[in-house]
Amino acid sequence: MARLASIALPAKAGKIVFACALSSVCAVLILNAGAPGKPEASDVSLKESGTSGEARTPPVPKAVPEPSPYSVNSATVERTFAETAQRLGIDAGTTVALSHAFADEIDFTHDLRKGDTLSAVYDRPHEGAPPSTEPLAVRLTVGDDSHDVFLHRKLDGRAFYYSEDGTSTTPSFSRYPLSFTRISSEFSHRRLDPVTHRWQSHDGVDLAAPAGTPVHATAAGTVKFIGRQTGYGKVIVIQNPPPYSTTFAHLSRFAKGIRRGSKVHRDQVIAYVGETGWATGPHLHYEVHVDHVAKDPLTVALPHDDRLRGAEREHFAKEAHGLSALL
Numbered sequence: 001m002a003r004l005a006s007i008a009l010p011a012k013a014g015k016i017v018f019a020c021a022l023s024s025v026c027a028v029l030i031l032n033a034g035a036p037g038k039p040e041a042s043d044v045s046l047k048e049s050g051t052s053g054e055a056r057t058p059p060v061p062k063a064v065p066e067p068s069p070y071s072v073n074s075a076t077v078e079r080t081f082a083e084t085a086q087r088l089g090i091d092a093g094t095t096v097a098l099s100h101a102f103a104d105e106i107d108f109t110h111d112l113r114k115g116d117t118l119s120a121v122y123d124r125p126h127e128g129a130p131p132s133t134e135p136l137a138v139r140l141t142v143g144d145d146s147h148d149v150f151l152h153r154k155l156d157g158r159a160f161y162y163s164e165d166g167t168s169t170t171p172s173f174s175r176y177p178l179s180f181t182r183i184s185s186e187f188s189h190r191r192l193d194p195v196t197h198r199w200q201s202h203d204g205v206d207l208a209a210p211a212g213t214p215v216h217a218t219a220a221g222t223v224k225f226i227g228r229q230t231g232y233g234k235v236i237v238i239q240n241p242p243p244y245s246t247t248f249a250h251l252s253r254f255a256k257g258i259r260r261g262s263k264v265h266r267d268q269v270i271a272y273v274g275e276t277g278w279a280t281g282p283h284l285h286y287e288v289h290v291d292h293v294a295k296d297p298l299t300v301a302l303p304h305d306d307r308l309r310g311a312e313r314e315h316f317a318k319e320a321h322g323l324s325a326l327l
């Protein structure tokens with residue numbers, strides 16, 4: 001933008017003066033003095049080199065602008081969502097959370113194209129602190145459609161991405177992956193294993209059910225492992241939205257089409273109850289891991305439908321509105 005100043009100088013008609021004013025701004029002074037009707041000391045246009053002229057009021061000492069508390073980054077999709085997120089400085093765990101957050105509306109395999117864009121708003125780090133890898137707001141523009149999600153920290157400290165209407169983008173969890181007849185063995189840090197007859201921890205819960213009973217994914221996720229493992233027999237491990245993963249063991253067979261890398265949705269049938277591996281009868285051995293630590297599946301805190309409500313919803317809406325303006 002052209003920066004101009006109108007200043008009064010005693011000057012001679014028609015003279016063009018080069019001046020270095022205001023510390024470093026070298027300018028051309030165009031002196032209009034002597035023109036008919038003009039006073040001897042005329043208005044002078046001080047014009048920054050290389051800019052077009054326009055009338056200006058005298059320069060006001062510049063206030064030091066408040067640095068924005070946010071930084072905004074943007075990247076164009078070259079190959080995959082994950083690779084684009086990485087270029088934006090988003091960490092791997094958050095990338096998985098975001099891909100789940102967008103998965104309801106966007107099929108990354110079919111919809112995402114080269115040239116689509118991903119933008120992220122971050123808290124500007126304090127001086128000397130490393131940059132944040134968990135954006136406050138993210139916009140994915142696919143073709144002509146934009147999809148926004150916003151980070152919201154719950155009172156318990158855990159943060160999740162929400163859509164602008166306050167709906168959680170984290171898929172909710174089911175407590176049980178099948179209808180079972182009884183709990184044949186509970187989670188414990190130390191128990192006598194009925195097969196190995198050794199004291200060891202039982203990292204999950206055994207849910208007895210007739211062989212062939214369908215086993216459902218308890219939350220959306222990606223199949224991280226499918227195959228056989230010692231003790232577990234036929235087993236599936238699903239990476240759910242962080243920090244969760246789930247394990248399903250002693251299966252008789254896997255559901256059609258389920259393979260490593262498959263995306264599954266909550267309640268999808270992934271396998272059938274069996275007694276492969278070290279099992280004394282047909283049952284499902286089910287584990288829930290939180291940040292890679294096995295937790296009791298019967299009592300572990302699971303994300304449920306935590307749509308924001310009331311004052312929390314209002315606070316979120318205000319924040320989201322401000323952040324979306326930056327994207």
Ligand SMILES: [Zn+2]
Nearest residue numbers: 204205206285
């Ligand atoms: Zn078990």
